[in-house]
Amino acid sequence: MSERRPKDLEPVAGNGLLHRRLFLKGGAAVLGAGSLGLMTAAPAKDLPPWMGAPGRPLSGYGSRSPYEDHVRRRLLAATGADGAGGSWTPLEALEGMITPNPLHFERHHSGIPDIDPDRHRLLIHGMVDRALFFDMDALSRYPMVSRIQFIECSGNSYLAGLPRQPINDTCGVLHGLVSCSEWTGVPLSILLDEAGVDPDAGWIMAEGADAAAMNRSVPLAKAMDDALLAVYQNGERLRPEQGYPLRLFLPGYEGNMSIKWLRRIKVTAAPSMTREETSKYTDLLPDGRSLIFTYPMDVKSVITSPSPGLVLKGPGLYQISGMAWSGRGRIARVEVSADGGATWGEAALCEPVLDKAVTRFRMAWRWNGAETAILSRAVDETGAVQPTREAIIAAKGRKFAYHYNGIQAWGIDSEGQVANVYA
Numbered sequence: 001m002s003e004r005r006p007k008d009l010e011p012v013a014g015n016g017l018l019h020r021r022l023f024l025k026g027g028a029a030v031l032g033a034g035s036l037g038l039m040t041a042a043p044a045k046d047l048p049p050w051m052g053a054p055g056r057p058l059s060g061y062g063s064r065s066p067y068e069d070h071v072r073r074r075l076l077a078a079t080g081a082d083g084a085g086g087s088w089t090p091l092e093a094l095e096g097m098i099t100p101n102p103l104h105f106e107r108h109h110s111g112i113p114d115i116d117p118d119r120h121r122l123l124i125h126g127m128v129d130r131a132l133f134f135d136m137d138a139l140s141r142y143p144m145v146s147r148i149q150f151i152e153c154s155g156n157s158y159l160a161g162l163p164r165q166p167i168n169d170t171c172g173v174l175h176g177l178v179s180c181s182e183w184t185g186v187p188l189s190i191l192l193d194e195a196g197v198d199p200d201a202g203w204i205m206a207e208g209a210d211a212a213a214m215n216r217s218v219p220l221a222k223a224m225d226d227a228l229l230a231v232y233q234n235g236e237r238l239r240p241e242q243g244y245p246l247r248l249f250l251p252g253y254e255g256n257m258s259i260k261w262l263r264r265i266k267v268t269a270a271p272s273m274t275r276e277e278t279s280k281y282t283d284l285l286p287d288g289r290s291l292i293f294t295y296p297m298d299v300k301s302v303i304t305s306p307s308p309g310l311v312l313k314g315p316g317l318y319q320i321s322g323m324a325w326s327g328r329g330r331i332a333r334v335e336v337s338a339d340g341g342a343t344w345g346e347a348a349l350c351e352p353v354l355d356k357a358v359t360r361f362r363m364a365w366r367w368n369g370a371e372t373a374i375l376s377r378a379v380d381e382t383g384a385v386q387p388t389r390e391a392i393i394a395a396k397g398r399k400f401a402y403h404y405n406g407i408q409a410w411g412i413d414s415e416g417q418v419a420n421v422y423a
């Protein structure tokens with residue numbers, strides 16, 4: 001181990017970024033507690049109190065440790081009594097690629113309906129040979145598929161980069177309208193084929209069973225490609241917050257289109273021009289025109305640790321951990337800078353690296369204790385590179401509120417405090 005140290009701990013980029021081999025096979029041993037000097041003194045007594053008597057009984061449904069109770073979604077300040085609003089996933093407190101179901105972000109336009117699954121129906125109608133009605137039992141007999149994929153509200157990250165002055169809050173509040181789950185359900189294409197789609201059809205309109213009856217148009221090509229009628233989320237039935245008992249799931253597309261509490265799909269010739277795709281979820285450009293129907297969420301990444309609220313406890317070796325995702329495919333590469341963007345080193349991508357899923361990245365960093373800024377920049381398999389904040393504002397102005405995917409810089413002061421900064 002000691003022979004490998006000098007080579008493996010050699011910086012690959014400015015201000016102490018180390019080679020990603022430290023996080024590839026076998027490399028982690030070099031970062032073992034021994035070489036980091038992180039060993040803790042043994043507690044005074046040998047047997048901790050919880051070993052003195054049998055623990056609590058078993059239960060029908062699990063609960064987390066009370067010591068983790070502080071890890072919670074944060075509610076959008078504007079969330080009203082009508083249930084219109086949202087809550088953010090606390091990204092800074094989580095690891096890996098999967099979001100636990102109780103911490104999946106929420107965005108509701110009219111609260112969470114309390115749906116009796118036995119009375120819920122899905123109607124497929126419009127430009128089809130025969131209209132079809134399904135109950136949940138009928139749907140569950142169709143072949144299902146499972147995919148690990150993210151969903152992101154297109155309003156995500158607005159707070160991180162578009163206000164004039166940087167807002168200082170947690171990574172979750174700035175970027176937590178994204179979550180990643182294993183979704184299981186019936187491919188929509190199977191049901192559309194059974195209904196018999198008119199050759200002149202080009203779109204579908206999907207509608208929810210909430211009080212808002214929220215609806216969106218989806219190109220037929222996407223509906224026939226990888227659209228899923230999701231019934232399960234990370235192995236258990238969908239949470240009511242995520243659309244119980246049935247939601248449309250459109251991999252990579254802005255979250256708004258993944259209609260929850262799905263009750264109706266109408267096959268149409270043209271888009272239905274619903275409220276959510278005309279008045280909302282469009283991007284106003286400097287010349288007064290609006291971008292409309294911008295579906296895939298572009299490549300993005302953010303360092304979740306260290307991030308605001310977490311404090312670096314003095315100079316030394318740190319593990320930078322973050323997440324990257326793209327609505328256009330797999331993540332190809334993530335680069336990290338520890339000198340405010342002057343130089344970049346390549347981060348290790350954690351397996352599995354999946355299509356339209358969150359990919360965890362890691363990088364070792366020897367912080368010298370001086371003030372600096374750390375950044376991450378993701379590249380997806382189409383070659384798209386996450387842009388800088390300046391580039392986005394130069395191209396799109398600052399009247400828009402959706403689809404912001406700029407590079408996030410976290411400033412670190414000499415006390416180890418982390419803050420949102422515009423690099």
Ligand SMILES: Nc1nc2c(c(=O)[nH]1)N[C@H]1C(S)=C(S)[C@@H](COP(=O)(O)O)O[C@H]1N2
Binds near residue numbers: 154241255
């Ligand atoms: N029926 C219905 N579907 C809906 C919404 C809604 O309010 N009603 N919100 C949309 C928005 S804006 C987003 S970002 C996603 C959020 O999904 P989640 O709450 O499961 O994270 O659901 C979408 N589907």
Ligand SMILES: [Mo]
Binds near residue numbers: 107153154155
């Ligand atoms: Mo959204």
